[in-house]
Amino acid sequence: MISAGAFLEPAQERGFSFYTGVPCSFLTPLINRVISDPALAYVGAASEGEAVAVAAGAWLAGKRTVVMCQNSGLGNTVNPLTSLNHPFRIPTLLIVTWRGQPELNDEPQHALMGEVMGSLLDTIAIGHASFPKNEEAVPAALERAEQAMAADELPFALVMEKGSVRDDGLDQPGQPLRPRGDIEDWRQGGERPARIDLLRRVQALVAEDAAVVATTGKTGRELFTLEDRAQQLYQVGSMGCASAMGLGIALNTTRPVLVLDGDGAALMKLGAMATIGAYAPANMIHVLLDNGVHDSTGGQATVSPNVDFADVAIACGYPRAHRCDTEAGFAQALAAAIAHDPRPVLIHAQIAPGSLAQLGRPTISPRDVARRFRAFITG
Numbered sequence: 001m002i003s004a005g006a007f008l009e010p011a012q013e014r015g016f017s018f019y020t021g022v023p024c025s026f027l028t029p030l031i032n033r034v035i036s037d038p039a040l041a042y043v044g045a046a047s048e049g050e051a052v053a054v055a056a057g058a059w060l061a062g063k064r065t066v067v068m069c070q071n072s073g074l075g076n077t078v079n080p081l082t083s084l085n086h087p088f089r090i091p092t093l094l095i096v097t098w099r100g101q102p103e104l105n106d107e108p109q110h111a112l113m114g115e116v117m118g119s120l121l122d123t124i125a126i127g128h129a130s131f132p133k134n135e136e137a138v139p140a141a142l143e144r145a146e147q148a149m150a151a152d153e154l155p156f157a158l159v160m161e162k163g164s165v166r167d168d169g170l171d172q173p174g175q176p177l178r179p180r181g182d183i184e185d186w187r188q189g190g191e192r193p194a195r196i197d198l199l200r201r202v203q204a205l206v207a208e209d210a211a212v213v214a215t216t217g218k219t220g221r222e223l224f225t226l227e228d229r230a231q232q233l234y235q236v237g238s239m240g241c242a243s244a245m246g247l248g249i250a251l252n253t254t255r256p257v258l259v260l261d262g263d264g265a266a267l268m269k270l271g272a273m274a275t276i277g278a279y280a281p282a283n284m285i286h287v288l289l290d291n292g293v294h295d296s297t298g299g300q301a302t303v304s305p306n307v308d309f310a311d312v313a314i315a316c317g318y319p320r321a322h323r324c325d326t327e328a329g330f331a332q333a334l335a336a337a338i339a340h341d342p343r344p345v346l347i348h349a350q351i352a353p354g355s356l357a358q359l360g361r362p363t364i365s366p367r368d369v370a371r372r373f374r375a376f377i378t379g
């Protein structure tokens with residue numbers, strides 16, 4: 001057994017300063033020490049997959065990151081690990097607890113994952129080793145993880161057994177309670193605008209120093225078709241992770257951050273809006289382009305007609321939200337958000353289904369997009 005500081009201090013010396021995750025009783029000592037240390041940043045995520053996306057955003061902003069979760073939550077991470085970290089080649093250090101270890105008398109829900117965790121990590125190309133159980137083993141464990149991440153540009157997992165770290169207590173301030181936010185309504189009714197027209201407005205209005213994250217599917221493809229820019233990241237796969245990535249970026253840069261989200265994607269990880277509202281980055285604008293369908297997969301309806309995303313954002317702690325259903329209303333809402341709105345701010349834009357008839361794909365690889373984008377943010 002080691003103290004939490006015996007791992008965290010050498011890790012910090014190597015640059016690991018941004019932590020995110022979902023608690024596990026095995027992780028309690030480590031998470032408590034991270035939260036209690038003002039030199040370290042911690043984001044408590046709503047889900048393990050969200051935590052991976054938050055860490056990816058922090059890496060894009062120049063940070064070395066750590067994601068902590070139990071192996072029961074490892075299933076939640078499979079999608080972003082394989083369709084976000086892998087194509088973009090984004091490394092992060094994973095600390096995963098070994099619940100359901102065969103010789104451990106653990107809860108029944110951990111039994112299967114305890115048996116297959118190692119083979120699952122192998123299958124999704126995540127290297128792994130044991131979390132150190134004594135102080136002398138810490139430097140070697142960190143060195144092995146660093147070398148693996150440098151070699152393949154992918155996450156590496158340290159698997160923590162029960163009782164590996166001693167608990168030194170928790171010093172955590174409560175979340176501040178802010179006044180309920182406001183909603184501004186720019187809706188006019190009538191024919192809804194096409195997504196590409198709003199994206200054209202975004203490119204016309206967004207500042208040159210702003211970071212723009214476009215959700216997976218046709219949003220990123222249309223943005224690239226209009227004009228490829230170093231300030232733009234075109235998410236592939238990892239549906240629902242754009243807003244969490246935007247949060248990870250916004251918490252680690254002073255640049256404006258604009259997320260272009262979709263209704264289906266936002267619904268998939270709706271908990272991310274609660275995390276954004278809680279951590280309240282003052283440089284983040286969250287644009288939700290709602291066409292009521294899964295446009296990239298044939299136009300199947302989403303449940304968004306029954307969801308008031310502006311109300312959801314306010315309920316989650318956003319200080320301002322806008323509703324709009326025309327191109328002119330969107331331009332007014334975006335201009336207000338850029339100029340003077342309290343942030344984070346949500347713009348819920350109701351748009352028409354459909355996209356360009358001849359729609360290409362980004363011709364730059366996800367890996368190169370990520371490194372170009374990282375250089376833009378940190379340069």
